[in-house]
Amino acid sequence: MFPRTHLPYSLHSRRHRRRHGKPEYRRNIPSAFFGLVVTGLFAVTMAEPNWFHLSGGICTGKHIGLYTIFGVDKSQLKSACITPMIITKLRVCAALCFMAIITSMFQFSLDVCGANKKGLKCLRRNSAGNIVSVLLAIVVMLICYWITVDISEIRLQGNIIVTSRLDVAFYLIIGAGIAAIVATSLSLLQITCEKQERRQHSRGSDMQLQLIQNHEQESDLHQLPPIPPPLYEP
Secondary structure, three states: OOOOOOOOHHHHHHHHHHHHOOOOOOOOHHHHHHHHHHHHHHHHHHHOOOOEEEEOHHHOOOEEOHHHHOOOOHHHOOOOOOOHHHHHHHHHHHHHHHHHHHHHHHHHHHHHHOOOOHHHHHHHHOOHHHHHHHHHHHHHHHHHHHHHHHHHOOEOOOOOEOEEEEOHHHHHHHHHHHHHHHHHHHHHHHHHHHHHHHHHHHHHHHHHHHHHHHHHHHHHHHHOOOOOOOOOOO
């Protein structure tokens, strides 16, 4: 008597999109924002002239930055309160900062575009670019401490000891590392939220399917032929 009920169109379309449709693009705008902050902080660090503040003799009030790796004559090293080893380490710091800019920009592009290919999806979800930026920031900070040790070994005329302290650029690197950690945490938080959403969606779809099956069973009962009453025998 009653026609068989079919699956709702919304549920059918969802299944069709899952099987045959294109995968949804997952964007992580908060993580991308902090990734952009990481890029900006590293760029400002490379342009910052105040990496180390010197004190002692003729070095008092002088600053050392990445600008010293360009155009410094070897005959002027002692008057500039630097050594060839310090210049080499500053060059390494500049290279690491540039690599951090590249990795953070790469991760920013993945988070904004929501790349969903196999390899890119793994890098985006695990925030690989931001993790590399954190590691590079730690390495740069260690090299900066190493440079302060080298500066303390410089001896001027009259056996004057040169001391140094970390300046603005070092704290910018710390800020970049913290921003990269926050971006990584937001990526991991998005993974957790996606898992919870999938669980809730699967529970909702199971309940809906159960209701549909119950409705089909009720409709099948209505389709059964009526049972005649027993004959009356006097």
